[in-house]
Amino acid sequence: MNTIKYCFIIILLSFGVISCSSNKRMEKSKDSKFSWMPTVAAPYNYPIEIKYAFVGFGTEGDEYPVMDRMVHKGLGVPRGAVSLNEFEEDEKQEVPNSINVLWLSYSEAKYYEAKIKLPKALQDRMTDLFKKELYLRPQKKRVKYENFVITLLPGGQIWLYLAAKGRRDLICDTIQAHEVKMPLKQFDKEAAHFAKNTKEYCINSMDSDVVANLQTNGIPMKLWDTYRERFNYDIRLELEDPKARLGTTRTIYNYANGEFVYEYDGNPIDMKARLSELLFEWNVGETKYEGWFYFDEHEVIEIFRKAFGENHNQRGEFIVRVSKYNNKFEIFLRVGVKEYPLKKTKIYAFLTTPRGGEEEDEPYYSNNWDINPDDIRFIGG
Template sequence: MARITTIKLIFSVMVLLSLLHNCGKEGRIVKHKFPYMVTVTAPKEYPIEVHEGWLLNKDKKLICGMPRSGKENQGWANDGTEAGQGGSEIPTHLNLTYIAYAEKKFYTVDADLPSAKILEGFRKGFSLVEVPNDQNIYTDVKHSTYDRFTVGAAPGGVIVVWLSAGHHRVEICRLQAKEIFIDKDKFRPSPDPDETQEQFFNTFYQVAVKDSVRNDISKNGIPFGLWDKYRTKYKYRFILKPYDGKDKIVFESIRYYNGEAVIYYPQDLSKQDYRVAGLPYNVSISFTKYNTEIFFNDKELMRIFENFKQKYPDKPVDIVLVPTFMYNEIALYVECNGEKIKLEKAKVDKIWGG
């Protein structure tokens, strides 16, 4: 009798362990599912359009197609058009074929994705903070995560993948597309046997690319390599030099030229830490009473930051804001190792509050 009881006990323990093991596996599977929409974007000056493409899972099975939603040129810092394509599985492979109108070429990329990094990005997510409308006080910190998987296509076949949600965006990887021949009649909605491939490219170059951009291309060419330069990161921070020395920065929402974006709250800013990041495209900053939005010039910033990097390779950089009394104006300069350079082309778009 004791032996039977012992056998039953062992059997029960084995069943329980099996259930726990399976629950653990199921739990991991659930945790690996993060719903997202898929979008495709491109720089505003250099529109593209998807021909075909898809995302695959770890078993090389289809997650979804790449959205075909017409011309895409929302900008490097913005997601593309949502067109009903998405999933919740972690993608492991990307296939995308598209036309680059300004280059008069079709490109294709067929590459594995860093699935572990994608999963880590979804899991890490970001802090989401509710903001009272009447004052710059940030409370109720919550964890949130990304809900868009965005593929950017820049001139030269530069492909960058981001995870994004609202004002949060993080780069996952950079890939390289290659030029490919696609019969224009397989791309066009309606075949035109009387049109040559060259005529097709020339027609859509005129239609899809703005006059000002075409004029710039005829004079200076396409700035190949620029979007890889944007991916260079520097160690810097924003700091405030108020007239009375008492004010401080309590909020930063930054969009970077490399396509990333982030929000920092008081708990992130209190230590005035330096961060390694791409050059800022624009920043919305709140002080204790006032707020401002600033846009930066990429060429001016690249020249200054590269100059400092060569002269002071181990020194961090400050982007300094100097407001006047009552914050009617804000002057800007960049400082490294005691050397200061005024930002001539940065634009303080607006100042409000008080």
């Protein structure tokens, strides 16, 4: 009888162990699945057209299709979308583990193809990022990364980003596609009705400002190598008016490598690319000020190169100083004891008062009245 009782207890304990192990496996499985959407991007001045793009995940060859075709909103800026039949917003899947894409680079009139298995280290990094929560202060809510962005560059370069509302991180910039040869009708049988060859089709597909950029700047292949350079610097915003206070909801940093960050999201970037744009708010009493700063590409590249030299790890500070009367702006990079002023930044400053008024729709200060801020961008951004 005691033997039977003993066996019965062992069986119960075994079921408990199996149940616990099963629960642990289920919890681990849940921890490795996330809600994300695959998208595609390309630099504004270097548009591309996709024949197909798929992002693989899991262990059984599953993949999501990206449905959009013509893309050029900017580095890391997605436009593509998946088929609604293939993707449910609340569905969770493992992190991306492969990409399969074929595209046409309009600026080069060349086709590129990539079938890439993503390294385990990159998958682990994505897992860590997908688990993170970011604080989106303007909306006073926490958000998570939700977009996997494949950015297609001239020369067949591929950069990968993870993006959230108010945040975009460059997670890989070393993938290289290979050029493939094909007739236009093989890429798109309908396109062959409108153009005799690939080159003619590409020229006809580009906007006039994109064509103008191509004629002026060509395809500066090494420029993206410069964009992805990182430096050890902090950004400091200084207000000379003793009554002024920095705002805490809209401080936005855009970087040359396509990354952007809302300040105060709880996850600062240590090594940063060069700033390309900056927006921040400050308050004086009931008057709210907002400054938009668009840095000159050539100047910011040369200033960082001169200031840091070969040692990108030395500590620096990028300083924007607002004058006592909120109508003058001083910008400089400090590395060690040396300061390097930036004098070509395009600035637009706005103010909002309790009484309001139509005049508040226009900048109260600008050093470039004739230039629309929407038209300001880095050549390869």
